[in-house]
Amino acid sequence: MMGMMSWEVGAAEKQGWRKGPWTHEEDKLLNEYVNLHGEGRWSSVARSAGLNRSGKSCRLRWVNYLRPGLKRGQITPQEEGIIIELHALWGNKWSTIARYLPGRTDNEIKNYWRTHFKKREKSSHKQEKRKAQLLKQKQQQQDNMISRVSSHADTDKLLKVADQENHENQQNNITVTMHPSTSTVEDHYSSILYHHDNNVIASNWSSDQYYVVDEGLWGGLWNLDHDHDPQNDHMDTSHINQIITMQNQLATGFTFGGDSNNFYNTGGYIF
DNA sequence: AACCATGCCAACCGCCGATCA
DNA sequence: TTGATCGGCGGTTGGCATGGT
Known part of the structure; x- marks a missing residue:
């Protein structure tokens, strides 16, 4: 350079x-x-x-x-909640997270996270290894899913993909739907919900997220590598919160080590 | 009072991708 | 097409403040 x-x-x-x-x-x-x-x-x-x-x-x-408009002073509990939730969604995408916290900089959020949550992160280091193993195991399965879904260009076709998935998963009692809040094809790519006995058991939201269902139940790992950019799709915080709520619902459906409010570092199956 | 550990935060570093000539 | 430049990002460092012993 x-x-x-x-x-x-x-x-x-x-x-x-x-x-x-x-x-x-x-x-x-x-x-x-x-x-x-x-x-x-x-x-x-x-x-x-x-x-x-x-x-x-x-x-x-x-x-x-x-820069004008910068907030000074302590991160509020509300802001902390948002940081936690968005970090659970996107990981260390500090600048992306900062876009949802007006007046806060990525540097500030990064520093805050380091100070307040790094210790907890360390404790889950071993669990990360396990997750990496799972990731590798399921990579092939995931690639198949990506190629199937990305080959379709509109909602109707995506629904056909869901039908196809449903057919394939019949034996496991698993059904596939699109998340109702989606409005674009791009959203559909990342919003397929998997159900088992009427319970949502997995979703494909966010590029960095892998939602692993109970291994004993299904053993699926999905990541559609949807590169979510909040600036481009104009998703607001309420939408984010919908997703987070959905994730919490998902979390309770899994075999988690901690409570659903802290699934981001409990060693649960979202990472 | 002196020392040490910890928290906090501004600033720097190294890298990468986009743009442009 | 290629190399130079720019903008931005995440990771890291270092100094100051504070609190405990």
């Missing part, structure tokens, strides 16, 4: 860029410049504003500290 040297902070010292905490004067210069010319072109901001800082450093300072 030699071409990146002028941008990389790692080269800051070689370039003579200043490092370390920002001074009030530097903040003032950056603020004035961005207010006048807008965000972007960070490397020229550094030069034009008379800042002896790398463009990357300027961007970071603006995004995490100077």
Whole structure:
């Protein structure tokens, strides 16, 4: 990456860029410049504003500290709940999670998570190994599912896929439906629900989520690798909460080690 | 009072993908 | 097509504050 040297902070010292905490004067210069010319072109901001800082450093300072509308102070219990839920959905996608917490930065959320939840995460490290094993085992099964579903382009065809799945799963008493809240074909790809005796036992929501049903019951592992981007599909928090509620329902249907509110780190079968 | 552990947070690092000439 | 540049991301570090011994 030699071409990146002028941008990389790692080269800051070689370039003579200043490092370390920002001074009030530097903040003032950056603020004035961005207010006048807008965000972007960070490397020229550094030069034009008379800042002896790398463009990357300027961007970071603006995004995490100077940007208008940033919230200060402690993360509220409500916000914590959202962080927990969205982390359960997407893992360490801090910038994605931050989009659902107005005024909070990805850095802030990341720091908060590290401070408050990292310890709990460690305890489930062993369980992660088990999950990885399961993942490998089921990869082939999952690939088959992806190729089947992604070959269809509209809802009718997707419903046929569901029928096909139903037929294949008849022996196990498993039925397949589409999640009722979906409105686009893309959503349908990621919203197939699996039922057993009228109970939802698995779903395909989110790229990073693998919902494993009780091994004794079915042994299915599904992940449609739907690359969910909240900016593109305009999903709001209430929709997220619907999904989370659904996930909690799913969780209670599994053989979980902890309560459904804490399934994200209980070593349950969602990961 | 001094030391240590821990929490917190701003800032840096390294990498990757998009864009552009 | 290729290399340079830019923007953004997640991971990590280091310094300060605070509380306990």
